[in-house]
């Protein structure tokens with residue numbers, strides 16, 4: 678049985694406006710099921726770029742990504758389908774949050790899963806409680822602090838019960854209490870069978886909370 682949730686084979690990536698420079702150069706790596714794997718590296722090493730390639734927001738210039746043994750095809754319908762199984766929390770909550778109110782933001786993605794209203798309300802309430810942001814549920818999202826926005830972004834993804842969660846710098850903007858809160862939530866989700874990939878430039882945090890590390894340096898793993 679394949680115990681890899683994501684396999685990356687010989688992946689290279691360069692941005693359109695700088696095609697000469699490989700941000701990721703012939704990367705091969707894998708990510709185990711029901712583990713927390715941390716992608717670590719310095720600022721600008723390409724962690725976010727790698728996350729975007731895995732989730733299909735960017736298309737590799739070369740190489741392949743496999744999800745559950747199946748090669749990811751970078752076409753709209755295929756990507757829409759796998760995004761029901763893979764949740765992605767972006768590094769910047771401002772890029773992620775697009776609804777005007779907190780509760781709406783969390784309920785929106787759930788509505789796309791064709792759940793009924795009661796189920797959406799229950800899952801939304803649970804996610805708000807988990808992140809300790811229930812008091813913010815009727816707040817306009819654009820008034821929130823960065824830490825609060827990050828929690829809303831994480832709650833909106835966690836509510837969906839994805840098979841794989843990819844979180845780009847999940848503790849950025851968070852105070853020490855909320856850092857622990859988020860990492861403990863991820864640990865609990867792992868124990869319940871969710872596979873988790875986090876990207877972080879905090880090696881101490883990665884060592885403490887992850888089962889495996891994938892380290893990027895100078896475009897290589």
Ligand SMILES: Nc1ncnc2c1ncn2[C@@H]1O[C@H](COP(=O)(O)OP(=O)(O)OP(=O)(O)O)[C@@H](O)[C@H]1O
Nearest residue numbers: 692694695700719720721722723724725726727878
């Ligand atoms: N749209 C873009 N066009 C050109 N270069 C880009 C683009 N986005 C990112 N880059 C460059 O790609 C490199 C990797 O960026 P990336 O955001 O993946 O790094 P990171 O490891 O996530 O950094 P951080 O720790 O600061 O989050 C950087 O040098 C960055 O300037």
Ligand SMILES: [Mg+2]
Nearest residue numbers: 724725768845
């Ligand atoms: Mg980044």
